[in-house]
Amino acid sequence: MTTVHAPATFDSLNPATDAVVGTYAVHSAEQVEAAVARAKEAADWWASLGFAGRAERLGRWRAAIARRMSELCAVVGEETGKPAGDAQLEVVLAIEHLAWAAKNARKVLGPRRRMPGLLLSNQAASVEYHPLGVIGVIGPWNYPVYTPLGSVSYALAAGNAVVFKPSEYTPGVGKWLVDTFAEAVPERPVLQLVTGLGETGAALTRAGVDKIAFTGSAATGKKVMAAAAETLTPVVIEAGGKDPLLVDEDADLDAAADATVWGAFSNAGQTCAGVERVYVHQRVYDEFVAKVVDKARRVEPGRDYGPMTMPAQLDVVRRHIEDALARGGKALLGGKDAVGARFVEPTVLVDVPEDSAAVREETFGPTVTIAKVADMDEAVAKANDSTYGLGSTVFSKQRGMELARRLRTGQTAINAPLSFAGIASLPFGGLGDSGFGRIHGPEGLREFARPKAIARQRFPAPIALTTFARSKTTEALVGKLIAKLHGRG
Incomplete structure (x- = not known):
C-alpha cells in the first residue's frame, strides 16, 4: 500500500489573538519553477497587448480593488492586526500607484528619438524599453498591499508577468490580490501566487525569473542577492531604514x-x-x-x-x-x-x-x-x-x-x-543598507524594462568611416573636422 503524504502547509495567524485565519501550501522549488514556466508563456501574451491593452486590464483590476476595498482591508486587519483606517490608507495609496503606472507606461517606456550627432547625422537614432519577461516579487508583511504592489503594478504596466511570493505572515492578502487580478484578467496566468517560508522565496530567486524585486531586512536582502548572483539575475532591493x-x-x-x-x-x-x-x-x-x-x-x-x-x-x-x-x-x-x-x-x-x-x-x-x-x-x-x-x-x-x-x-x-x-510620480528606494534600485515613478517603470537602442541609416554617409575602403583623404578630413569642432578648450 502506497502512503500518500499531504503537502506541507503553514498557518497564517492573527497577531493580536493568535487565531488561525488561513492555511496555505508551502510551495516546493519544483512548484515555483512550474509557476515561472507558466509565467514565461503568459508574459509573451501580456507583452503583445501593448500599453493600451494592458492599461485597460489593469484598470479592471484597479476598479475591483476600489469596489471591494473593505473586503481587502478586513483581510489585512486579520493578518496584521492593524486598525481598519491604517489598512485603508495603504490600499488607497496602492490604488493610486496602480493607476499612475498604467496611465504613464507608454509615455515613459515608449519609443523616443535621440540625436545621432554630426558624424552620424545620416542615422535615425531611437531608444525604447522592452519588458524583461518574468519578475519575481518577494513582499513584506508590514504593508502587505502597498509595498508589493509598488513592484507588481509597475512590473505589470511595463509588460512583464509576475510571480508573487508574499510574506508568510500575510499570505491571505497576497492570495486576495492575485485572485482579483485573475478575475479581471482571466485569459492567462500573468500574476501568480506562490506561498511558503524563506525556502520558497529562495527558490523563486533561482527559478529563472528575469528580475527579483525584494522588500525586507538588509540581512535577508543580502541572501536574496547571493542566490540571484548564481544566475546573474538582477535584483532591486528595498531593505530597512533608520x-x-x-x-x-x-x-x-x-x-x-x-x-x-x-x-x-x-x-x-x-x-x-x-x-x-x-x-x-x-x-x-x-x-x-x-x-x-x-x-x-x-x-x-x-x-x-x-x-x-x-x-x-x-x-x-x-x-x-x-x-x-x-x-x-x-x-x-x-x-x-x-x-x-x-x-x-x-x-x-x-x-x-x-x-x-x-x-x-x-x-x-x-x-x-x-x-x-x-x-x-x-x-x-x-x-x-x-x-x-x-x-x-x-x-x-x-x-x-x-x-x-x-x-x-x-x-x-x-x-x-x-x-x-x-x-506616485516620485521614485522610492534607498542606498547603503537600505538597498538599491527604485520602485514608483518613471524610474520604477524603467526598473522592470530593458532599454533597446536602434540606429537606422536614412541615407549613405558622405564620409564613410566603418569600411576598409576608407581613404587617407577621408581620415585627414575627419581629423580636421574634429579638431575644428572639439579642439578649442
Missing part, C-alpha cells in the same frame, strides 16, 4: 511633533521609512520634546495601532530600549516595561548615546530617540552617520530644500510626514 527627522529652530513645532508621533508610532513603528531618530535645534528642543510627549500620551496600542506582527521583533525592541537606558538614556514615555506579550507602548527616549543600538540599528517598533543639536549642520552630520539611507524628514520654514538636499537618503519629506510615499 530614518531621521530634523527640526530647525524656525519649524512649526506642533506640526513637527505630530509628524514625529505619527511617523514613529503608526503601524506600531513597523514602517521601513518610519521616524526612528529626531535631531532638534537646541533653541526649540525643550518645547518640541514636551509637545511630542503630550501627543504621544494620547496614542493607545490596540486602538491607534496594532500588535507587533512578527513576535521575534518584540525582543529587538526590548533590547534597544534596555540598551538605551543602560547607556544613560531616559524614557520620557514608555520604557523598559513598554514591551508586552503582543503590543508595545509608545516609547520616547532622550539623551541616548549615538553609538547605542537604539540609534544605530533598525528598531522597527513604536519607539523614537530625540537628540538636541547645536545647529542644523550637526543635525545633518548625525542624520547621515548611518549605514542606512532610505527616507528622511525636515521641518524648517526657511531651509527645507537646502537641508533635504544634504541628507544622504533616497527621499525626503519637508514639513509633512512620509509624503514622498504617496506621490
Whole structure:
C-alpha cells in the first residue's frame, strides 16, 4: 500500500489573538519553477497587448480593488492586526500607484528619438524599453498591499508577468490580490501566487525569473542577492531604514511633533521609512520634546495601532530600549516595561548615546530617540552617520530644500510626514543598507524594462568611416573636422 503524504502547509495567524485565519501550501522549488514556466508563456501574451491593452486590464483590476476595498482591508486587519483606517490608507495609496503606472507606461517606456550627432547625422537614432519577461516579487508583511504592489503594478504596466511570493505572515492578502487580478484578467496566468517560508522565496530567486524585486531586512536582502548572483539575475532591493527627522529652530513645532508621533508610532513603528531618530535645534528642543510627549500620551496600542506582527521583533525592541537606558538614556514615555506579550507602548527616549543600538540599528517598533543639536549642520552630520539611507524628514520654514538636499537618503519629506510615499510620480528606494534600485515613478517603470537602442541609416554617409575602403583623404578630413569642432578648450 502506497502512503500518500499531504503537502506541507503553514498557518497564517492573527497577531493580536493568535487565531488561525488561513492555511496555505508551502510551495516546493519544483512548484515555483512550474509557476515561472507558466509565467514565461503568459508574459509573451501580456507583452503583445501593448500599453493600451494592458492599461485597460489593469484598470479592471484597479476598479475591483476600489469596489471591494473593505473586503481587502478586513483581510489585512486579520493578518496584521492593524486598525481598519491604517489598512485603508495603504490600499488607497496602492490604488493610486496602480493607476499612475498604467496611465504613464507608454509615455515613459515608449519609443523616443535621440540625436545621432554630426558624424552620424545620416542615422535615425531611437531608444525604447522592452519588458524583461518574468519578475519575481518577494513582499513584506508590514504593508502587505502597498509595498508589493509598488513592484507588481509597475512590473505589470511595463509588460512583464509576475510571480508573487508574499510574506508568510500575510499570505491571505497576497492570495486576495492575485485572485482579483485573475478575475479581471482571466485569459492567462500573468500574476501568480506562490506561498511558503524563506525556502520558497529562495527558490523563486533561482527559478529563472528575469528580475527579483525584494522588500525586507538588509540581512535577508543580502541572501536574496547571493542566490540571484548564481544566475546573474538582477535584483532591486528595498531593505530597512533608520530614518531621521530634523527640526530647525524656525519649524512649526506642533506640526513637527505630530509628524514625529505619527511617523514613529503608526503601524506600531513597523514602517521601513518610519521616524526612528529626531535631531532638534537646541533653541526649540525643550518645547518640541514636551509637545511630542503630550501627543504621544494620547496614542493607545490596540486602538491607534496594532500588535507587533512578527513576535521575534518584540525582543529587538526590548533590547534597544534596555540598551538605551543602560547607556544613560531616559524614557520620557514608555520604557523598559513598554514591551508586552503582543503590543508595545509608545516609547520616547532622550539623551541616548549615538553609538547605542537604539540609534544605530533598525528598531522597527513604536519607539523614537530625540537628540538636541547645536545647529542644523550637526543635525545633518548625525542624520547621515548611518549605514542606512532610505527616507528622511525636515521641518524648517526657511531651509527645507537646502537641508533635504544634504541628507544622504533616497527621499525626503519637508514639513509633512512620509509624503514622498504617496506621490506616485516620485521614485522610492534607498542606498547603503537600505538597498538599491527604485520602485514608483518613471524610474520604477524603467526598473522592470530593458532599454533597446536602434540606429537606422536614412541615407549613405558622405564620409564613410566603418569600411576598409576608407581613404587617407577621408581620415585627414575627419581629423580636421574634429579638431575644428572639439579642439578649442
